[in-house]
Amino acid sequence: MLSRYLRLKYIFYPFIIVGMIIVSCTQHEDATFWTFPNSLLDELPPQPGEKSWYFVEDLKEPMWKTQPWGFTHSGSDQADLSGGVNLDADFDDPQGRLETAYSDLRRFVAAGGVPTDSGAYLIKTVKDQRLGEEAFRLEIGSRVCRIIAGDIEGIRRGIYYLEDVMRSLRGPYLPLRTIERRPFIKRRISRGFYSPIKRPPKMRDELIDTVNYYPDEYLSRLAHNGINGLWLSVSFRDLVSTKFTPEYGKEAERRLAKLRRTVDRLLDYGIKTYIFTIEPRAWDADSPVLENYPELAGARRGNGQYYFCPSSETARQYLYESVNSIFKSVPELGGIINISHGERATTCLSAVAATSSFNGHIKCPRCSGKEPWEILYNSLSAMERGMHDAAPNAELISWLYMPQSQDLADWVYKIPAHTPRGVILQFNYESGVHRNVFGKDLVGGDYWLSPPGPSARFARLAKIARKHGTEMSAKIQTSNSHEVATVPIVPIPSMIYQKFTGMRHLKVSHSMLCWYFGNYPGMMNKAAGLLSFEPFPKNENIFLHRLASIYWKKEDVSAVVEAWNQFSKGYANYPLNITFQRYGPMHDGPVWPLLLKPADAPLSPTWQLGGYANNRWPPSGDRIGECIPEPLTLSETLELCRRMSSAWNRGVAILDRLRSHNSNEPERLLDIGLAKALGIQFQSGYDILKFYLLREKMYRMEGIERLQILKSLKQIINTELDLDEQLLKLCKQDSRLGFHSEAEGYKYFPDKIRWRMHQLRNLLEQDVPELSQQIRNNQPFFPTYTGQEPTGATAYAVVTDSSLWQSTKWEPPSNLHWQPCTHGSGKLDIKWAASYDDDALYILVSADVAPPSERSSISNVLVKVEPRRLWPSYHFNFNPTSEKWIKRNQDFVASESVKGRIINKSDRCYAILRIPFERIWWNGEEMHPIRIDVRVRNGVEETSAWRSLNPTVPRLNLGEDNPVDLGWLLFGARM
Ligand SMILES: [Zn+2]
Secondary structure, three states, rough: OOOHHHHHOOOOOOOOEEEEEEOOOOOOHHHHHHHOHHHHHHHOOOOHHHOOOOOHHHOOOOOOOOOOOOOOOOOOOOOOOOOEEEEEEEOOOOOOOHHHHHHHHHHHHHHHOOEOOOOOOEEEEEEEEOOOOEEEEEEEEEEEEEOOOOOOOOHHHHOOOOHHHHHHHHHOEEOOOOOEEEOOEEEEEEEEEOOOOOOOOOOOOOOOOOOOOHHHHHHHHHHHOOEEEEEOOOOOHHHOOOOOOOOOOOOOHHHHHHHHHHHHHOOOOOOEEEEOOOOOOOOOOHHHHHHHOOOHEEEEEEOOOOEOOOOOHHHHHHHHHHHHHHHHHHHOEEEEEEEEEEEOOEHHHHHHOOOOOOOOOOOOOOOOOOOOHHHHHHHHHHHHHHHHHHOOOOOOEEEEOOOOOOOOOHHHHOOOOOOOOOOEEEEEEEOOOOOEEEOOOEOOOOOOOOOOOHHHHHHHHHHHHHOOOEEEEEEEOOOOEOOOOOOOOOOOOHHHHHHHHHHHOOOOOEEEEEOOOOOOOOOHHHHEEEEEEOOOOOOOOHHHHHHHHOOOOOOHHHHHHHHHHHHHHHHHOOOOOOOHHHHHOOOOEEEEEEEEOOOOOOOOOOOOOHHHHHHHHOOOOOOOHOOOOOOOOHHHHHHHHHHHHHHHHHHHHHOOOHHHOOOOOHHHHHHHHHHHHHHHHHHHHHHHHHHHHHHHHOOOOOOOOOHHHHHHHHHHHHHHHHHHHHHHHHHOOOOOOEOOOOOOOEEOOOOHHHHHHHHHHHHHHHHHHHHHHHHOOOOOOOOOHHHHOOOOOEEEEEEEOOOHHHOOOOOOOOOOOOOOOEEEOOOOOEEEEEEEEOOOEEEEEEEEEOHHHHOOOOOOEEEEEEEOOOOOOOEEEEOOOOOOOOOOOOOOOOOOOEEEEEEEEOEEEEEEEEEEEEOOOOOOOOOOOOOEEEEEEOOOOOOEOOOOOOOOOOOOOOOOHHHHHHHEEEOOOOO
């Protein structure tokens, strides 16, 4: 049934915006995935329906049912509340927003068997204007505790803190002392765990349906974690019509009504609602608005759209009116988080990438002479005035989403000094972090729990912001991240400690705690909440002990901290590259089939169940190279995963020892199960890499020695069966496991685990004995796959000396093996041949002399090289007319420039390209057959290619290359 989906025609949106990077795409018809064993797909179980999202019901459960309070005496320096508590709560609170907190405190102590409103101990709320927003002081005496604050949110924080103290003491006791706390991260913004993402493929809009995504006890859990903001997605055109855009806002009133209800509901828990926007949106080419107001159209885009030009009075009025109207309609809205640059096209500034210079790039009659910050200033200042005129306390957070691993252009660093007053500037905290492993520099794109950051670029921007009085917000990930987002909480609080240490040092005032994932209430969010307040813990160890004591028995605290330390230590080895995050096996390795025979089947995006137009992604196949991060080898990646998995499992062993005497604390058992599930995922990820490393090695060996490798592969299959069995049990106990918030569903679930176990058993019964027999029969393994006996298009590279590349009197060697380029739109006679020396591969192109109308025979040569089987192709590009030099980018499989020459003869035109082997092969890698295509463009953009083009469904970072569109290139073979 799945195979049917894979061959469906699909329409592509003009942009894929997933994981928040743009890939522009053309529309394809009949694009297909390449091979995947259909027998496996046909049996694939369907995605569980939303009714089986049992965690939703769990989140609605009361927080306090019973307290695990064991001892019966208070210490001598403690107040004893066990005789009953009387709450004197007359803090000025006209809207009754504190009722939830008061009733929470009553239920908290009542769950511990302490009477409420009848006892001797008095808890009293008191106002002191001198304490700032959310700050509180607890004056704890033997008979009275005064919770003193300047506003209701300070009282709320004080109440939750009192509860934490009692939880740590594991009884209804409070220390006789005064505690005062005030936030330095004043806004801590998270997001609904299971609310719709308003993106394809489901395109669900939470403001249109009638579902309440924020049940009370769920909000209470978030509030206890210190969360005081949540974001949800909207667009201006859905919410508001203006005098410029009267046709917008068709269902605005319905959406606004639900937004008001949501805002109100959240405020009962001290949580402000932020609308997340990417505004002002670029205009469609045929937008009727532009007919009336042509000044709203800025630079033209490649797809015909126009950027929104913010540099006219009309634009300022439109932006003012849009924002003003929303905030007038929803007066208590907390603010806006707006991606002002870096995702979808917005203002004329979107014409420039964050990594390039802007000179000459902004082709707008009004903006072309402006500095980038001026363009941004124009749109933000209008939005800011529109918002603050309606809601003086609301906040506009301008998020510059610049996740690239390459350095940012200089113009970006001018923005913090020129951000309008009243606008908070937000950057990714970790994008651009570096780590050196095996002497190689790895760079992180967006979204990392570890390394914790800040990246050098964030620190530089924050310092400039501080100098110029611009408030700074850090976009981080908290409960989990793109490294692994299929468990709700990755228990590595050290990383949160380190993130917040850096934020405090840089005087960051706000934090967006997550993207679509990483928001489940629990220990990691709690860590962020605690660390947002002064006094800041003296050191990490003190903090970790304090955090653990809130959840665990006193005698277990040290062991838990040791387990967390092992987790953090292991996790630090996660290969730092978005390729591994987005296609690697750490999210759902336990449901990857293991393919003992080569299938050349792709890897699927880790953050999605399906692509656009609802085509479901197949399970990940054997093209393991698609997740191996540049510049690491497979062995190096495997070694990092080994370190990660083994340290993690040491932590699990420590926690597992606490299981028996926590048997009456179900939440702690879930914590242990969750850590175990992660351990299984990491080990499975390691096993998968090892499986394909060994498989590929075995294919290229001869003789009976291969049996030893086959035995190791069999061991891996058996280990994976065992891990699946364990994970299956854990999934039955915890419905959160396998759920990915951005995918809006399960990456793994019990039926799929069983499906995979079935596949593994089939391997043991069929494929393993079959290969074993082939070894005993002394047959080679898959020689057409390895290139030992290539089939299909095959070219040969001949040995050359340096004269081919260096000679001024150039003649093509006579022994070249020329291949015709007969595919594509080009009409000229074009052919190519290959040659090589010790250091480089040379690609020669020979073409007819073009007629004058075609300007040149060779305006561009693209050589695609699959460096080894299962790896994405590198695109080597030679452009004789362009000065622009494209460097290899660790984030993408994309074009990079190579050196070349054009040689014009009277009858033919030649190009010769030099591709150093070090750009193709790893250090020490043996010479072996590779697969290749050569594509030549003439002066009028016609292409002549060796192989035909059958693009696959495009994948973020990987593009749409289809490995079947390659032929063989063999080295040193005789013609
Ligand atoms: Zn403009």
